Amino acid sequence: MTTLEKDKKYLIQCYTTDDLVFVKGKGMYLYDETGKSYLDFSGQFSACTLGHGNEELAEALRAQLEKIxxxxSCFATEERAALAEKMVEISPEGLDKVMFGCTGSDANEFALKLAKYYRGGGRIISFRRGFHGSTAGAAAATGKSEMIQEHSAISELLPRGFVHSAPPYCYHCDFGKxxxxxxxxxxxYLEQTMxxxxxxxxxxxxxxxxxxxxxVIVPPEGFWKGVRKLCDKYGALLIFDEVVTGIGQTGTMFACQYEEVTPxxxxxxxxxxxxxxxxxxxxxxKEIGEAMDQINLHGHTHSCYPMTCRSALKNLEIIERDGLVDNSSATGAYLHQKLNELKEKxxxxxxVRGRGLLQGFEIEGDGREDKYALGQKLYEEMLKNGLITELESRRNLENVVVVMHPALITSRENVDEAVEIIDKSLQSCLK
Ligand SMILES: Cc1ncc(COP(=O)(O)O)c(C=O)c1O
Incomplete structure (x- = not known):
């Protein structure tokens, strides 16, 4: 049996969509079984900040494997304490307490627990088209009509008390403005919802x-300052989910620092x-974290594992030493400009929307083919031509967007190569 056959036979196929097997990764590229290279502009859902096969990070993890x-999470370790200190140092002033998790979803669950406990209950308001993860609370906050929302049997798992407001999506304004x-x-509308x-x-x-x-919905200038004011007016906590936008992806360590809004x-x-x-x-x-100190109600077996902490510490050290947040800002601006040139063509x-190395472009149909078919064709053509991106395309949400969040090490040459592939792929799709 080939790897793909075995994978299809045994794995629940609730995520896999592309018939590709990757066997190696180095820098900005992944390699399939035939040795063909793929420029990774997904950054594997934006997780792969240093690219693939970073020797320094691998070495730090090897050393950690041998150490401990x-x-x-019941015990302190050097790694956990050092990372806690580092996280407070790199985050906006006023955020002084930290807890670690395993995934973005469980971290969001904890954030929701913190807010509910600190506020003594109350509704959680999120936005349509936002995504927060696949566990129950995170999925309930998600406003993207994922499977869990759409499937009547599974949707019974969603907790109550979540309300979705209108997204700040100027291209597709809910109010037609x-x-x-x-x-x-x-x-x-958010204030009315509140x-x-x-x-x-x-x-x-x-x-x-x-x-x-x-x-890649970038809210208009002043939107977050307005939301912060509303939260202060009604005493609601503001939670920023920076699972994608954080750690330099948008050209500042956290996107909220660009907005000058502290959640x-x-x-x-x-x-x-x-x-x-x-x-x-x-x-x-501090006071939110200290309130939670009083009760013993959150933690995962692996939440504060020394391996996680070591990996984060080394990652952040390399990002800071090599100026990768600035690179994200500058190279992201270059990518934005090149995508705008494609828009002219x-x-x-x-x-074309985005900040730093989080960029995307919205597609409409060409009269012969609707945008959903065109988006899918373009995505597949780019993949065939060696470029990995992500496609946000849902008929019920009426948008088709090619989403990119490559590693922070992305160079201008990588951008040129990616844009060339997008150009070539568009040409063949529109033939
Ligand atoms: C903004 C955001 N929050 C949370 C999550 C969930 O993270 P994880 O997949 O690590 O659970 C995601 C995942 O894509 C995300 O994009």
Missing amino acids: VSVT EPKSCGMQCLK LHEGGDRIAAVISEPIFAAGG DILVTGKGLTGGYVPGSAVLCR YDVIKD
């Missing part, structure tokens, strides 16, 4: 600062460890 590996004259209707759902008894508003999986709780994951071992973290204000590209 299995210690549960134009950005120049809308007066930020989505912000007004008032209707409990007013000063709302537990929290949770969102990604830039909605990544929902189609009460900040969640990060994916790229925190460089993606070589699972790991996530939740940061919060191809009518089907309607909007």
